[in-house]
Structure formats: structure tokens, C-alpha cells
Amino acid sequence: MSAVLVIVGILALLLLRVPIAFAILGPCLAYMAVGGQSTGLSLRTAAQEVNSFPLLAVPLFILLGVVANHTGIADRLFAFARLLLGRVRGGLGYVNIGVSVGFSWISGTALADVAGMGKMIVPAMTKAGYPRRFSLGLTAATSLISPIMPPSIPAIVYASVAAVSTAALFAAAVVPALLVAGGLTLAVYLWTRDKPELSGERAGRGELAGAALRALGPLGAPALLLGGILSGLFTPTEAAAVGVAYVLVLGLCYRRLTPRALWRIGVETVTTAASIAVILAASGLLGWVLAREQVPQRVASFLLGLTDHPAVLLLLVSAVLILIGTVLEPIAALVITVPVLLPVAVQLGIDPVHFGVVTIICLMIGLLTPPIGGVLFVLGSATRTPMHEVFRGTAPFLVPLVAVLLLLILTPDLVLFLPGLLDL
Structure with a gap:
């Protein structure tokens, strides 16, 4: 009953628009105070959750994505892809997907991707004759590639919570991310196949060669980051530091790193990293409360009473996680749900890496659905569009995402092939 009251209190505070970290902290601290637990224990429990070496990669990858946004890397990728695919029917739809795949190797978060891409791609597609809802929906859906494709910040958090190899999880996520891109590509093809008016003009060879040359530097980042991690040359944390150095050099070469830009980069990075750290700390405290109330054991007993088939369990868990993802920020949802659900999955023989990829995709789909729908809010703000319009455009693209899931x-x-091949 105590755990139920804590969860009800959290949900009530979330409905009142209290920031997620404080919505979690308040009921948990009240629980500990009523139970006679010390404030010192609360602080130690919260601090332990962020005292993790793998989590050091999180602020570095955030910095990497912010620098990439401010140095015009996405702009260069967009210009190259647009010239390359402009003549293809529905070319800007494919450009939307291709740029998100290219930028995902650097970004690591859906919100950073959609904030940067929304301002650039949605107006371009609308001007070219694409319906605004289609442009908004595709841009929202493609932003989910970033937190799935390595380097993924949710993957780093999951690896820390589940005590699995970050490199293995990164490798496992490559094929699923490409499948998501493929599913969205098929959706664009089916929608544009009878719309010849959405074909652009052929680019000249010189123009295309110039754009390719300008995109060469940004395209080197994925090879450096993922190649270094999967080859064992870098740990994910070291790869993040190397990646930051690489994009900083690119920014200097592009003359985009002015003192004012560096100040904005620092503020944005610190603000985002600090908010994630506070959410992780608060979620760690909630995890302690749930463990004390034996919630994981009760959930395990309930789920195992429903089924002992791994695929059926994953389907049930996926439905629950998508619902959770509609109301909770993904990082908080990972820290809260993984300690409860992963032991049940392992008990039925589900690989923790496979479970991690499925969990991340479920929570990302939750980002596209109300009432919270973080991607919807950010895209609506970036394009000055009401949230309900963004969702109406996004809803059809949930079909290929769920199909891939x-x-x-x-x-x-499909998930475990690459980690096995690389012996991770």
C-alpha cells in the first residue's frame, strides 16, 4: 500500500506539471520521513545512482550533440542529402530520414535531433509542396533514430542500470535503428509513389561535389566514434571525449565557434546534463523505495503467473513501457522500470541486451504520444505548431515503428547478431 501511495503521489504531481525530478523526490522523501529513515540515507541513495563511470559518457555525448548543432553539421548533411536525392520522387522525405540517420551518430537524443531538424527540414518540405502534417509527422518519427542508434544516451543509462556492456548494447542497436529508418523509408515511398509533383530538380555535378566535400568532415564523426568503440580502441566514455574534440576542431575550421557560441554551448550542455543527473538521482531513490516494498518480486510473480513464454512476456512488457513512456521522461522510466522488469525477463531466458533494445524503442515510441509526448512539444515549439496538429501528423508513422518493434x-x-559477430 505504501508503494501504491508513492506512485499515486508521483502521478498526481506530474499531472500538476511539477518537474519530473521533484515529482519523484517529494513522495519518496515523504515515504522515508514517515518510515523514520534519515535524510542522510536519502542523500546517499540518490548520490549512488549517479556515481557511475559509464554515466560519465552522458554529459560528454550531450556536449557532442550540442556542439554539432551549433557548428552547422546538420546543415551540411542536409545540403548534401538534398542535392543527392532532390530529383527522386518524395526526395525530401528520404532526405529527412537520411539526415536523421547521419546526425544520429553524433546526437544521441531525440529531443536534440528534433529541435535542430524541425526548424530546418519542416519549412523546406512545406515550401516544396509537402503537407505540413506529413512533414511534422515524419520529422518527429525520424528523431527517434538518434536515441536508438549509438551513441545513445538512453543506452548508456540502461547499460549502467542493468550492468551490461555499453559496447554490446551499442552494437545491438545498429540493426534496429536501420530497420526503423527502413520502415519510415517504406512509409514515405508508399505515400509518395503516386505524387509526381514531389520530384525535384537534378543537381549539377559541380554543385553535388561541393556539397559532398563540405559533408566529408561530419561524415567522419560516425566512423571515429562507432569504429573506435566496436574495435575496442575506446571505451564509450573515451569515445565521447574524442568525438567532442573532433567536432570542436570542425567547428573551428568552419569558423562557427565564436565566444558567444561557446557560452551558449556550455549553458545548454550543463543545463541538460544537470537535469538528467537530478532525474537519475531521484529515480534511484524511488528504486530504493520500490525495492524496500518488494515491488519487483510482486511484479515478477504477477507476470510469471500470466505467461512463461519469452515473446509473450516481451509483448506485455512493451505495452506497459509504451504507456509509461507517454507520461515519464525516458531516463526516469529506464531507471525505475529496468530493476523491476529485467529480472523477470532474465528468468525466462531473454538476453539483457535484447531486452534493453526493446525497452529503449518502447520508451521512444512513448515520446511520440500524448499526454507528455516530449518530441511533440519540442517540435511544436520549434515550428510554432499546436501539439494536437503535430500528433495528428505523427500518428500514421507509429505504424512502421510498432511494426519494427x-x-x-x-x-x-536481429538484435544479437552484431554483438555476437564482434564478440562483445
Whole structure:
């Protein structure tokens, strides 16, 4: 009953628009005060949650994405992709997906991706004759590639909570991220196949060569980051530091790193990293409360009473996680749900890496659905569009995303193939 009251209190505060970290902290601190627990224990429990070496990569990857946004890397990728695919029917739709795939190797978060891409791609697609809802929906959906494709900040958090290899989780996420991109590509093809008016003009060879040359530097970042991690040359944390140095050099070469830009980069990075750290700390305290009330054991007993089939369990868990993702920020949701659900999955023989990829995709789909819908809010703000309009455009693209999720649940080898090949 105590755990139920804590959860009800958290939900009530979230409905009142209290920031997530404080909505979690308040009921947990009240629980500990009523139970006679010391304030010192609360602080130690919260601090332990962020005292983790793998989590050091989080602020570095945030810095990497922020620097990439401010140095015009996405602009260069967009210009190259637009010239390359402009003549293809529905070319800007494919450009939207391609730029998100390219930028995902640097960004690591959906919100950073959609904030940067929304201002650039949605107006370009609308001007070219694409319906605004289609442009908004596709941009929102493609932003989910970033937190799935390595370097993924949710993957780093999951690896820390679940005590699995970050490199293995990064490798496992590559194929699912490409499948998401492929599913969205198919959706664009089906929608544009009878719309010849959405074909652009062929670019000249010189113009295309110039754009390719300008995109060469940004395209080197993925090879450096993922190649270094998967080859064992860098740990994810070291790769983040190397990646930051690389994009800073690019920024200097592009003459985009002015003192004013560096100040904005620092403020944005510190603000984002600090908010994630506070959420992690608060979620760690909630995890302690749930463990003390034996919630994981009760959930395990309930789920195992429903089924002992791994795929059926993953389907049930996926439905729950998508619902949780609609109201909770993904980082908080990971720290709260993984300690409860992962032991049940392992008990039925589900690989923790496979479970991690499925969990991340479920929570990312939650970002596209009200009432919270973080991606919807950010995209609506960036494009000055009401949230309900963004969601109406996004809703059709949930179909390929859910289809990919079902494929990954039913075919674990798609997730585990690459880590096994690389012996991670």
C-alpha cells in the first residue's frame, strides 16, 4: 500500500506539471520521513545512482550533440542529402530520414535531433509542396533514430542500470535503428509513389561535389566514434571525449565557434546534463523505495503467473513501457522500470541486451504520444505548431515503428547478431 501511495503521489504531481525530478523526490522523501529513515540515507541513495563511470559518457555525448548543432553539421548533411536525392520522387522525405540517420551518430537524443531538424527540414518540405502534417509527422518519427542508434544516451543509462556492456548494447542497436529508418523509408515511398509533383530538380555535378566535400568532415564523426568503440580502441566514455574534440576542431575550421557560441554551448550542455543527473538521482531513490516494498518480486510473480513464454512476456512488457513512456521522461522510466522488469525477463531466458533494445524503442515510441509526448512539444515549439496538429501528423508513422518493434521482439537474432559477430 505504501508503494501504491508513492506512485499515486508521483502521478498526481506530474499531472500538476511539477518537474519530473521533484515529482519523484517529494513522495519518496515523504515515504522515508514517515518510515523514520534519515535524510542522510536519502542523500546517499540518490548520490549512488549517479556515481557511475559509464554515466560519465552522458554529459560528454550531450556536449557532442550540442556542439554539432551549433557548428552547422546538420546543415551540411542536409545540403548534401538534398542535392543527392532532390530529383527522386518524395526526395525530401528520404532526405529527412537520411539526415536523421547521419546526425544520429553524433546526437544521441531525440529531443536534440528534433529541435535542430524541425526548424530546418519542416519549412523546406512545406515550401516544396509537402503537407505540413506529413512533414511534422515524419520529422518527429525520424528523431527517434538518434536515441536508438549509438551513441545513445538512453543506452548508456540502461547499460549502467542493468550492468551490461555499453559496447554490446551499442552494437545491438545498429540493426534496429536501420530497420526503423527502413520502415519510415517504406512509409514515405508508399505515400509518395503516386505524387509526381514531389520530384525535384537534378543537381549539377559541380554543385553535388561541393556539397559532398563540405559533408566529408561530419561524415567522419560516425566512423571515429562507432569504429573506435566496436574495435575496442575506446571505451564509450573515451569515445565521447574524442568525438567532442573532433567536432570542436570542425567547428573551428568552419569558423562557427565564436565566444558567444561557446557560452551558449556550455549553458545548454550543463543545463541538460544537470537535469538528467537530478532525474537519475531521484529515480534511484524511488528504486530504493520500490525495492524496500518488494515491488519487483510482486511484479515478477504477477507476470510469471500470466505467461512463461519469452515473446509473450516481451509483448506485455512493451505495452506497459509504451504507456509509461507517454507520461515519464525516458531516463526516469529506464531507471525505475529496468530493476523491476529485467529480472523477470532474465528468468525466462531473454538476453539483457535484447531486452534493453526493446525497452529503449518502447520508451521512444512513448515520446511520440500524448499526454507528455516530449518530441511533440519540442517540435511544436520549434515550428510554432499546436501539439494536437503535430500528433495528428505523427500518428500514421507509429505504424512502421510498432511494426519494427514487433519484428525485433519475435526475431531476437536481429538484435544479437552484431554483438555476437564482434564478440562483445
